[in-house]
Amino acid sequence: MGAVDRVVRAAVFRLFIAGVDGPTRDDLAEETGLEADEVARSLLGLADEHRLTLSTARDRVVMAHPFSGVSTDYRSRIGTRTWWANCGWDAFAILALLGDGEVVAKSGDEIESVWTVADGVVTPSGLVHFVVPASQFWDDIALT
Amino acid sequence: MDVQTAYDLSVIWYQDRMSEDWVPPSHAEAQVIFDRFGLTSRFWRLS
Numbered sequence: 001m002g003a004v005d006r007v008v009r010a011a012v013f014r015l016f017i018a019g020v021d022g023p024t025r026d027d028l029a030e031e032t033g034l035e036a037d038e039v040a041r042s043l044l045g046l047a048d049e050h051r052l053t054l055s056t057a058r059d060r061v062v063m064a065h066p067f068s069g070v071s072t073d074y075r076s077r078i079g080t081r082t083w084w085a086n087c088g089w090d091a092f093a094i095l096a097l098l099g100d101g102e103v104v105a106k107s108g109d110e111i112e113s114v115w116t117v118a119d120g121v122v123t124p125s126g127l128v129h130f131v132v133p134a135s136q137f138w139d140d141i142a143l144t
Numbered sequence: 145m146d147v148q149t150a151y152d153l154s155v156i157w158y159q160d161r162m163s164e165d166w167v168p169p170s171h172a173e174a175q176v177i178f179d180r181f182g183l184t185s186r187f188w189r190l191s
Contacts, residue, residue, distance in 0.1 A: 093154035
């Protein structure tokens, strides 16, 4: 990663944390002060390096682990703030990054499970299920 | 993986991830982290 890539990648996370669900090229240009074309080139490079995943139009970040730019079955919640996570692991990872809160796993419109993290302790017990071996995580990251 | 391990692993896995200075771990470094949390089966082998 070059210097611009580092700036753009960090800005992606800042915006996700601030509540921007899927920062766009233009969001990132405004956040960093870089030209939109420069941001676009950086995003393509970061996607090629598996640092993030872009929308089909390649102008919006839809995945920057642990954050998701699209709605999923997994949300992390701290107070009134919520973030979409890519998977169960990522939902706990968001709390590991941002602080104590709750993980909400949904199935359809029904709330399936809620876990609470307080002082780093997760309750109740439960399992996160992985279907893809670690060496193949990025073969199809959306499936993973 | 139990949810406590998922959380505890995340604390290490994602530390410094938000920083501009973050350096992606090599496969060997990532494997050491997995091993530390008992993720030692073939499923968790990165290479």
